[in-house]
Amino acid sequence: xxxxxxxxxQLCEALLALQTREDVYxxxxxxxxxxxxxxxxxRLSVALLLAKKTSYQAISQQTGASTATISRVSKCYExxxxxxxxxxxxxxxx
Numbered sequence: 001x002x003x004x005x006x007x008x009x010q011l012c013e014a015l016l017a018l019q020t021r022e023d024v025y026x027x028x029x030x031x032x033x034x035x036x037x038x039x040x041x042x043r044l045s046v047a048l049l050l051a052k053k054t055s056y057q058a059i060s061q062q063t064g065a066s067t068a069t070i071s072r073v074s075k076c077y078e079x080x081x082x083x084x085x086x087x088x089x090x091x092x093x094x
Contacts, residue, residue, distance in 0.1 A: 046073040047084040048091075 018024050028037050042065055049059045056070050065073075077084045 043069070043073050044084075044087070046070055047077050048088060050074055050077050051085075051088050 014027070018027060032040075042063055045063045046059055046065050046069065049062065050070075050073065054062075056067055059065060059070050060067060073084070
């Protein structure tokens, strides 16, 4: 499914326009449900632990993520578009 279109381009531009953490919180609060935001933050936490070669069991214990979620994130981390690895690298610079 090709999800790159004018609407998703506009979403990307909106994300790029956010300047502060509070801006991001306000936008996410309006855009997503709390569960959606928590799910996304959990996936990022899983990816960060996968990058450290943490075991699935330890990741599950630390994040509360199911093994299915960990496996899905691992697949994207290893074979996806590179977004997780790029973000982890950028977060490591901070």
